[in-house]
Amino acid sequence: MVLVPTSVTELQQRAQALAGLTLGQLAAQLQLPVPANLQKDKGWVGQLLEQALGASAGAKALPDFPQLGVELKTLPIDRHGKPLESTYVCVAALTGVAGLHWQQSWVCQKLRHVLWVPILAERTIPLAERMIATPFLWQPDAAQQQALQQDWEELMEQITLGGIDNIRGSQGKILQLRPKAANSKALTDAIGAQGEPIKTLPRGFYLKASFTAALLARQFQLG
Incomplete structure (x- = not known):
């Protein structure tokens, strides 16, 4: 059993x-x-x-290391250091969201302080042979925070006004909203175009791969 890290420095050392x-x-x-x-x-x-680093949140709605306020995100990359996919952040609430502010949002809390663990994970590499690259801690700077907030507010406004079915993955500079369900039968409640209750696929917030590529490039001075 790996003990819970008692400081961000200890977590960083463990990860590295x-x-x-x-x-x-x-x-x-x-x-x-x-x-x-x-x-x-x-x-x-x-x-x-999570197990190797002593994360303790489990399935609770908390950052993975709640006592440190740090979220763990794995980041599959190719051999050139480019992300292979967008990064799932959290599930999106589709009802009862009127009046919710960015600072209270689960997205904001999840992305306040992130331990990124890049993994060389090209499809041709067997799972057991995929390699952990150098983990790093990240907190959004003022410009990133503003862009995240703007994307989130625009997407949440569409959800609140009944436009859930018109939202496309191409929307948002950094953050996108996409269906998140194991199968098409897993429906959830949402608001329709006329304000009526409807059933739709659950949605999740994702960070676009172009954004995580820029984080990696800045962190490791990639060309």
């Missing part, structure tokens, strides 16, 4: 000690089996790192 390990090596250290692939175990990589 994982750089260069494969997921198979880390799983072996923790005596955990490695699934054949991630089709049925989508969250396995994140759970492995």
